[in-house]
Amino acid sequence: MTEHTPIHVIGGGLAGSEAAWQIASHGVPAVLHEMRPERMTDAHKTEGLAELVCSNSFRSDDWENNAVGLLHEEMRRAGSLILAAGDRHKLPAGGALAVDRDGFSAEVTARLSQHPLVTIERGEVAGLPPADWDSVIVATGPLTSPALSEAVKTLTGETELAFFDAIAPVVHLESIDQTIAWKQSRYDKAGPAGTGADYLNCPMSKDEYEAFIDALLAGEKTTFKDWEASTPYFDGCLPVEVMAERGRETLRFGPMKPVGLSDPRTGRRPYAVVQLRQDNALGTLWNMVGFQTKLKHAEQVRVFRMIPGLGDAEFARLGGLHRNTFLNSPKLLDSSLRLKAEPRLRFAGQITGVEGYVESAAIGLLAGRFAAWERKGEPLSPPPPTTALGALIAHITGGHLLDAGASAPSFQPMNINYGLLPPLDDAPTSGADGRRLKGKERGAEKKRIMSRRALRELEGWLAERARVDA
């Protein structure tokens, strides 16, 4: 194979379009396969590449104070097509980057169609790619066509490709009140990788439990779309409020059972307990065990802050339940997004377990670069983990803690957030003006320092890559 042998990209969504652009920008031909309009998904309405299926927002564009804004800026600096088209078609939206969806999609389609190294082929790839496609990026998204997802399932195994994300909220550790929540595993069991004190436990009295159940039952919920409700993978991940509807005691015998736990403040077993389990290798994020939910986001914040110890909780991710298709990436993919079981296949976009338009495009950007570098015989160096791009890929390829011994993978899709970046060695105590910082101010200053560190280190990586590519 030579540099002139094309790399095939399956799926012309956010990730696939970005991947094809990056490949071509590195001087390697790309063939982009998109099944629309021949075959549509339940959510897409047009034949345009990079169609935004719902909101037209790429969220905050503030690189200094917001992790997704930082990701925007890093992608701009790395020559992203999706960000360039987004900037060109932006609409007034305060601090957010919102785009005219038709103009945006038309621009991505036109730039790819006009690129001499990109060929766009319309039609479904309805199974494993032909054997003579030696380098393939699968970027078919949350609504991957059934024929292809079945084929992927044969490679990965039945349980490693999920068709629903049942997301429990994830909380920043530093916002949990550990004068109330204490560390203990049920019956102090250490398990295969634990210490016997692996969970954070939030205790509830009877009155607190009753009030919490009332709030869960009364909380405003989102509804399933028809095609989501008919997806036959929903059993086994019941939302917490549905469990509460089945009986006021159901949760106390389910995810909120207090057995084997003793509150050090009272020396007694509480009436009920909410447990949080470490979610990332850095130990900065903790997920609420068994708390997948269809409560609306604002309701989740209100209701879950009723839990003792979570009164000031800051959520890195709120809960949800959606139709989705994604791999157990930390187990299946290597650090350059290749399927370990079949390395000619790389994955990109939401199917790798990132969440959102921007994150999907970001993983497309990296997959495209890796594939092009591999074709040219160059080293596949990922961005530093202190950058938003690096943190995102580190999370999906190894940052998430695999839950050894669990019946189903615990990996669930995630947006970019500061909890995925390595913490600072020294947290700031005073601001640029020398004034002593308190509480929230200190958190905000930390984000700014992490953002500046990220862009500095990204520049170093880009410069090094430019030297290798030259």
Ligand SMILES: Cc1cc2nc3c(=O)[nH]c(=O)nc-3n(C[C@H](O)[C@H](O)[C@H](O)COP(=O)(O)OP(=O)(O)OC[C@H]3O[C@@H](n4cnc5c(N)ncnc54)[C@H](O)[C@@H]3O)c2cc1C
């Ligand atoms: C209903 C819904 C609403 C959403 N709302 C939002 C939102 O508001 N904001 C947000 O940030 N994210 C939202 N998301 C998530 C969003 O889909 C992703 O963030 C993003 O589109 C994923 O990018 P992707 O490139 O991985 O997949 P997509 O953008 O979906 O692209 C995948 C492409 O692959 C094509 N394809 C699938 N199978 C095949 C095949 N076998 N052969 C050839 N082509 C194929 C599809 O037609 C599609 O064009 C939503 C998702 C859904 C399902």
